[in-house]
Amino acid sequence: xxxxxxxxxxxxxxxxxxxxxxxxxxxxxxxxxxxxxxxxxxxxxxxxxxxxxxxxxxxxxxxxxxxxxxxxxxxxxxxxxxxxxxxxxxxxxxxxxxxxxxxxxxxxxxxxxxxxxxxxxxxxxxxxxxxxxxxxxxxxxxxxxxxxxxxxxxxxxxxxxxxxxxxxxxxxxxxxxxxxxxxxxxxxxxxxxxxxxxxxxxxxxxxxxxxxxxxxxxxxxxxxxxxxxxxxxxxxxxxxxxxxxxxxxxxxxxxxxxxxxxxxxxxxxxxxxxxxxxxxxxxxxxxxxxxxxxxxxxxxxxxxxxxxxxxxxxxxxxxxxxxxxxxxxxxxxxxxxxxxxxxxxxxxxxxxx
Ligand code: PHE
Numbered sequence: 401x402x403x404x405x406x407x408x409x410x411x412x413x414x415x416x417x418x419x420x421x422x423x424x425x426x427x428x429x430x431x432x433x434x435x436x437x438x439x440x441x442x443x444x445x446x447x448x449x450x451x452x453x454x455x456x457x458x459x460x461x462x463x464x465x466x467x468x469x470x471x472x473x474x475x476x477x478x479x480x481x482x483x484x485x486x487x488x489x490x491x492x493x494x495x496x497x498x499x500x501x502x503x504x505x506x507x508x509x510x511x512x513x514x515x516x517x518x519x520x521x522x523x524x525x526x527x528x529x530x531x532x533x534x535x536x537x538x539x540x541x542x543x544x545x546x547x548x549x550x551x552x553x554x555x556x557x558x559x560x561x562x563x564x565x566x567x568x569x570x571x572x573x574x575x576x577x578x579x580x581x582x583x584x585x586x587x588x589x590x591x592x593x594x595x596x597x598x599x600x601x602x603x604x605x606x607x608x609x610x611x612x613x614x615x616x617x618x619x620x621x622x623x624x625x626x627x628x629x630x631x632x633x634x635x636x637x638x639x640x641x642x643x644x645x646x647x648x649x650x651x652x653x654x655x656x657x658x659x660x661x662x663x664x665x666x667x668x669x670x671x672x673x674x675x676x677x678x679x680x681x682x683x684x685x686x687x688x689x690x691x692x693x694x695x696x697x698x699x700x701x702x703x704x705x706x707x708x709x710x711x712x713x714x715x716x717x718x719x720x721x722x723x724x725x726x727x728x729x730x731x732x733x734x735x736x737x738x739x740x741x742x743x744x745x746x747x748x749x750x751x752x753x
Contacts, residue, residue, distance in 0.1 A: 401445060401457055405464050408432075408439050412468060416475050425479060429472055439468075509753040510615060510742060513728040514598050517617055520641045521596040524634065526619065529588075531581035533600050534561055537570030543583040543707035544658035552657045557604040559612075574602035578618035578721050579658060582700070585620055586708025591715060592623040598724065608738045615724035622700065622710065622717035628661070631697060631718040639667050643731050646673060650691055659698020659719060666691035667730075692730060695722020 412432045419425045433439055443465070446458055507515070518528045531539075537548075546552050548570070556576035563572040581597040589595075597618040606612055619634065628651070635649045647670065651663040668674035669692050672684035684690070697720030702712035729736055736742070741749050 401442065401449070402460050402464075404442050405439070405461055408442065409464050409468060412439070413471055416471055419475060419479070422476065422479050422483065425472070425476055433468065433472075439465075506751075506753075508750065509728065510724060512753070513724050514615065514617075516642070517638075517724065517727075518596060518598065520638055521619065523641075524637055526594045526596040526621075528596050528598060529581070529585065530599050531575075531578070531584045531597055533575050533602075534572055535575050535580050535584075536566055537573055538566075538568070539584055540573050540575055540577070540580040542570065543704065544579055545701050545703045545707075546657045550657070559602050559604060575599065576603050577601055578616040579719065581618055582620055582658070582704060582719060583708040586622070586705070586710055591710065593620055593717070594623075595620045601723075606740075608740070611725070611740055611743060613743070616721050617724055618719065618721040619697075620700075620717065620719050622705075622715055624715065626699075626716045626718060628699065628718070631699070631720065634718075635665055635697065635720065642727070643667060643670065648674070649694070651697070654696065654698075656696055656698055658701050658704050659696075660701045662696065662698035665694045665697050665720060665722070667694050668692075670731075694727065694730075696720065 412428075415428055415432070416425075419428055431437060443461060446454060446461060449457055522528070540556075540558070541550075541553055542548065558576045559574040561572040561574065565571050578597045578599050578601060581595070581599070585593055585595050585597070595618075597620065598615060600613055601616050602613055603610070604612065621630070621634070632649065632651060635651075639647045639649045646668075648668050650666040650668070652666060654662045654664040656662040669676075669684060669687035669690050671686045672678055672690055674690040676684050676687065676690035678684055686692070698718065700717045700719055705712040705715060705717075725739055725742060729739070
């Protein structure tokens with residue numbers, strides 16, 4: 401009997417050496433030491449031995465069994481550390497390697513400009529407000545001293561909304577300028593007013609320097625004793641802060657129905673610094689005479705104040721307004737050859753800003 405167990409032990413130990421992985425080891429253990437294995441069946445034969453042999457043979461058999469279990473344990477340990485070693489080899493991570501940055505978006509360049517413009521005016525006491533971008537003819541034109549059929553309206557190539565006509569306020573339009581917020585603000589808020597309105601505007605236009613949807617910002621200040629010098633001071637504050645400390649503004653006489661007097665606001669050219677000439681005496685190629693046109697401004701017309709139920713004898717104010725896109729393109733000296741790029745949502749373009 402002991403010979404038989406000894407022979408089995410030799411066979412199993414040899415097989416153990418040939419085992420290549422934990423799975424094979426488990427299979428071998430079931431086959432050779434499981435309940436129905438040759439080894440276990442042989443052990444069962446112990447009970448049939450004469451009692452005087454049983455003790456010594458039993459002891460020996462037990463030693464063989466314990467030795468085999470130990471051999472399995474040792475081999476299991478070997479295989480485990482071998483597989484961990486392989487894992488470390490195959491799946492090692494270089495924790496010093498630079499990370500892979502996940503693609504992240506950022507604020508659109510127009511919104512960056514809007515935030516900055518809002519901030520610049522808020523420092524001198526203007527609050528930002530947004531008025532409706534689809535509004536009545538009354539606010540866009542009539543309250544601004546442009547009666548129906550007045551030719552001045554032609555300047556604003558307006559989209560009309562196919563909506564019921566308001567008996568008093570007229571047709572609905574997509575606001576062609578932020579000046580539609582002037583009388584709205586007079587109605588909404590008590591005096592004095594210091595508003596910077598920034599909203600979308602819409603005009604029937606589309607070419608390299610125009611898009612049908614763009615943004616304007618509208619300054620509106622109404623108070624006692626307001627004069628053109630206040631307007632000039634606010635514009636210079638903006639020019640210096642947004643464009644750079646060496647920049648200044650110039651007011652040129654102009655005409656709007658809703659301001660009197662009216663101006664066009666120019667800013668000194670950032671390339672030739674207002675001289676119109678480059679260092680070598682050549683003519684500046686960005687501007688004509690040292691100045692670049694920003695937009696419109698003026699002192700609020702008494703009829704507009706009256707439309708907003710404000711007494712023009714007692715109160716006065718100024719307004720100014722122009723395009724956000726144009727302004728931001730002027731500052732960066734960005735050579736965006738086509739303003740439509742800003743709204744094509746091409747990430748190769750947008751991610752540069
Ligand atoms: N709303 C005018 C425009 O779109 C600009 C303007 C605003 C002029 C305020 C005067 C005062 O051209």
